Amino acid sequence: MIYREFGKTGMKVSAIGMGCEYVWTADEKTVCEVVRAAVDAGVNYFDLFVGTPTTREHYGEALKGVREKVYLAGHLGCADIEGQYVKTRDEELCQEFMQQLYEKLQTDYLDVLFLHNCDDLEDLDHILNGWMYSYARELKETGHAKLIGISTHNTKIAMEAVKSGKIEVLMFPVNPLFNLLPQDTADARMKGREVKEMTEEEKAAYPTKQELYALCEEMGVPIVAMKPFAAGNILKDHEEGRLKGLLELTPVQCISYILSFPQVACPVPGFASVEELEQSLEYLTATEQERDFSEINDSLVGKFANQCMYCNHCQPCPKQIDIAEVTKLADMAEKEMTEDLKKRYQSLDASGKDCIHCGSCTKRCPFGIDASANMQRAQKLFGC
Ligand code: SF4
Ligand code: SF4
Structure with missing residues (x-):
C-alpha cells in the first residue's frame, strides 16, 4: 500500500480508502469479507457515510480486533427515518444517530467527524455557528472525535468552510467527470438556472476547483475524494448509467487521476465485493501506461449534463421512492x-x-x- 500525508494532521492514510455506499444492503458475511480484505491489503481509511443501521453493525463486527489500526470517518447531520436516509439539522435526531453510530461500530471515537452534506451558505452559517459545530467540538474535547471535517459538493461552500479555520478535513467530489464541469455549473444548477443565464460577474465570482485545492494546500486541509468513479458512470465494463462509451476509464485510471492532485489524501470508492476492491488495488502495481489518463479531455463536457450519481442525497421522498x-x-x-x-x-x-x-x-x-x-x-x- 502507498500511504499519503493527511494534510497537516500528522496522520498517514492509504492512497485507496473505502466508502460504504455499495454494501448498504449486503449481509454481514459480505461486509466482513470486503472490509477485512481491504484491511489486509493495507487500506486504513473507512468512511461511514450514513449506511443502514445494519451496515454500521456489520462494520463493527468486521473491524473487531483491528479498530486501532484504521481511521474511521462518521457523519453528523443525518439520520435514518423509517428506513430512509435523511439529511437533517435536528439536534436530537442527529445526536441520537451519533450515539447509535458509536454503539454499532463498537468504538467510542471517530477519527474524522464530518459535518454532513452542506451545500448552501445559509446552512454553512447554521452549521459553523450553531449547535452542530459546538457539539462536534464537545465530541473532540471529550475524545470522541479526533478531527472535524465537512462534506460538501460545492466549491464555494468548501472554500468558505476551509477559510473559517474550523475545518480540518474536506470531503469533496473529485473525479474526471466532476472536474471537467465548469466551476459555475454547479452553482447555477443549485439556483435552478442555466449557466447561460449567469452574468460574467457571477461566473467570475465563482471559485475554481484549482483555487479550492490551493487553499487546502495552504491551510493544510486534506481532501478526501468522494464519488471517485462518478457512481460507476465513467467506468469501462460498467453496465449502468448513460455515459458508457463516452468516458470508459478503468478504476486504475480514475485513481491515478485523483491522486495526481497532491492535496487529495485518498479517494473512498464503495466496493460491493472483494473483486471490486481488487480492481482498485491494481493501481498499486499498475504500469505507467495503465495509469495514464491522458484520454480525459473537456470535449465531452456537454454530454455529462443530467447524469445522476445514484447517491440518494435527494431523499427523503414522501412516497418512499428509492x-x-x-x-x-x-x-x-x-x-x-x-x-x-x-x-x-x-x-x-x-x-x-x-x-x-x-x-x-x-x-x-x-x-x-x-x-x-x-x-x-x-x-x-x-x-x-
Ligand atoms: S438525483 Fe438524487 S440520487 Fe441522483 S445525483 Fe441527485 S441526489 Fe444523487
Ligand atoms: S414524490 Fe417524486 S418529486 Fe416528490 S420527492 Fe418523491 S420522487 Fe421526488
Missing part, C-alpha cells in the same frame, strides 16, 4: 431494456408511478439533477 435505484434502472433500461430490469423495477415497493412530483428531491440534489423528471422517465420506460 430515487437513486429508480433512476439507475431507468438509465440502464434506456440503453437496453431486459426482463431482469423489469423484474427489478417491479419488485420495488415504490416507483415512478407513485411520484407526486412534489419537486422536493430536485431541490435537494447537489448535482442539479431533475429527479422528479427522472421518475416520469422511469414510469414511461417501464409503464408503471
Whole structure:
C-alpha cells in the first residue's frame, strides 16, 4: 500500500480508502469479507457515510480486533427515518444517530467527524455557528472525535468552510467527470438556472476547483475524494448509467487521476465485493501506461449534463421512492431494456408511478439533477 500525508494532521492514510455506499444492503458475511480484505491489503481509511443501521453493525463486527489500526470517518447531520436516509439539522435526531453510530461500530471515537452534506451558505452559517459545530467540538474535547471535517459538493461552500479555520478535513467530489464541469455549473444548477443565464460577474465570482485545492494546500486541509468513479458512470465494463462509451476509464485510471492532485489524501470508492476492491488495488502495481489518463479531455463536457450519481442525497421522498435505484434502472433500461430490469423495477415497493412530483428531491440534489423528471422517465420506460 502507498500511504499519503493527511494534510497537516500528522496522520498517514492509504492512497485507496473505502466508502460504504455499495454494501448498504449486503449481509454481514459480505461486509466482513470486503472490509477485512481491504484491511489486509493495507487500506486504513473507512468512511461511514450514513449506511443502514445494519451496515454500521456489520462494520463493527468486521473491524473487531483491528479498530486501532484504521481511521474511521462518521457523519453528523443525518439520520435514518423509517428506513430512509435523511439529511437533517435536528439536534436530537442527529445526536441520537451519533450515539447509535458509536454503539454499532463498537468504538467510542471517530477519527474524522464530518459535518454532513452542506451545500448552501445559509446552512454553512447554521452549521459553523450553531449547535452542530459546538457539539462536534464537545465530541473532540471529550475524545470522541479526533478531527472535524465537512462534506460538501460545492466549491464555494468548501472554500468558505476551509477559510473559517474550523475545518480540518474536506470531503469533496473529485473525479474526471466532476472536474471537467465548469466551476459555475454547479452553482447555477443549485439556483435552478442555466449557466447561460449567469452574468460574467457571477461566473467570475465563482471559485475554481484549482483555487479550492490551493487553499487546502495552504491551510493544510486534506481532501478526501468522494464519488471517485462518478457512481460507476465513467467506468469501462460498467453496465449502468448513460455515459458508457463516452468516458470508459478503468478504476486504475480514475485513481491515478485523483491522486495526481497532491492535496487529495485518498479517494473512498464503495466496493460491493472483494473483486471490486481488487480492481482498485491494481493501481498499486499498475504500469505507467495503465495509469495514464491522458484520454480525459473537456470535449465531452456537454454530454455529462443530467447524469445522476445514484447517491440518494435527494431523499427523503414522501412516497418512499428509492430515487437513486429508480433512476439507475431507468438509465440502464434506456440503453437496453431486459426482463431482469423489469423484474427489478417491479419488485420495488415504490416507483415512478407513485411520484407526486412534489419537486422536493430536485431541490435537494447537489448535482442539479431533475429527479422528479427522472421518475416520469422511469414510469414511461417501464409503464408503471
Ligand atoms: S438525483 Fe441527485 S441526489 Fe438524487 S440520487 Fe441522483 S445525483 Fe444523487
Ligand atoms: S418529486 Fe417524486 S420522487 Fe421526488 S420527492 Fe416528490 S414524490 Fe418523491
